[in-house]
Amino acid sequence: MKEIKVVKQIMEWNDDVSDKIKELTASKNVCIINVMGSPGAGKTSLITRLIEELSKEYKIGVIEGDITDTIDAVKIDELGIPVVQLQTDGACHIEAMSIEHILPMFNLDELDIIFVENIGNLVCPAEFNIGENFRIAILSVPEGDDKVAKYPLMFSTSDFLVMHKYDMKEYFDFDDKRVEKDTLDRNPKAKIFRVSSKTGDGLSEFVEAVKDKVSMRS
Numbered sequence: 764m765k766e767i768k769v770v771k772q773i774m775e776w777n778d779d780v781s782d783k784i785k786e787l788t789a790s791k792n793v794c795i796i797n798v799m800g801s802p803g804a805g806k807t808s809l810i811t812r813l814i815e816e817l818s819k820e821y822k823i824g825v826i827e828g829d830i831t832d833t834i835d836a837v838k839i840d841e842l843g844i845p846v847v848q849l850q851t852d853g854a855c856h857i858e859a860m861s862i863e864h865i866l867p868m869f870n871l872d873e874l875d876i877i878f879v880e881n882i883g884n885l886v887c888p889a890e891f892n893i894g895e896n897f898r899i900a901i902l903s904v905p906e907g908d909d910k911v912a913k914y915p916l917m918f919s920t921s922d923f924l925v926m927h928k929y930d931m932k933e934y935f936d937f938d939d940k941r942v943e944k945d946t947l948d949r950n951p952k953a954k955i956f957r958v959s960s961k962t963g964d965g966l967s968e969f970v971e972a973v974k975d976k977v978s979m980r981s
């Protein structure tokens with residue numbers, strides 16, 4: 764019988780590339796952390812805070828995902844951290860193929876952690892594995908406490924949920940217990956943190972949890 768050529772859909776292809784990235788980073792003992800959340804949730808601010816704390820122990824690189832511009836990459840570069848700006852030119856999520864393309868731009872032998880700041884978006888970034896070891900979902904207080912229920916995939920697939928901008932809580936009707944319940948109902952293993960990158964409150968507990976997770980890489 765004649766063999767039929769089959770082309771896989773993008774999701775399956777994406778997962779194949781994601782698995783290849785995982786093999787590579789495992790062999791290099793590098794941990795990729797996929798940081799996701801809405802536009803302005805504080806992804807860059809939290810990554811910056813984590814870099815300040817973790818760079819004492821770990822060598823860190825960053826991939827900044829944005830539609831356009833280099834604003835976030837410039838901020839990371841100013842910290843003296845190797846960074847590549849991925850511009851998706853309109854696409855609203857990062858695919859594994861982009862990460863595969865970018866990784867050779869880093870010296871993986873000299874890195875322990877690569878943060879990937881995903882495109883600001885609560886929806887499709889969660890659908891795409893990008894070779895990450897784990898995921899951090901950020902939900903900032905001003906966005907509202909119903910977002911886990913309304914955009915469940917990101918929160919059900921992330922290892923950590925950070926309720927961010929927690930210093931703003933008194934100004935918003937934000938029910939943190941509801942967020943906690945909505946998350947744990949969908950993702951009982953999720954670890955949940957209340958953090959302000961502005962004041963530093965809640966940061967040290969989160970940093971320790973990230974360190975634990977990084978130490979389990981490969």
Ligand SMILES: Nc1nc2c(ncn2[C@@H]2O[C@H](COP(=O)(O)OP(=O)(O)OP(=O)(O)O)[C@@H](O)[C@H]2O)c(=O)[nH]1
Binds near residue numbers: 809927
């Ligand atoms: N009050 C308060 N503001 C914060 C906190 N973290 C970040 N911000 C502010 O929130 C705004 C957005 O922060 P960014 O870190 O740029 O957010 P982002 O998610 O990286 O944004 P995009 O990359 O554009 O999607 C900035 O004005 C920050 O100063 C926080 O913990 N508390």
Ligand SMILES: [Mg+2]
Binds near residue numbers: 806807808835880
């Ligand atoms: Mg940012």
Ligand SMILES: [Zn+2]
Binds near residue numbers: 855856
């Ligand atoms: Zn998208």
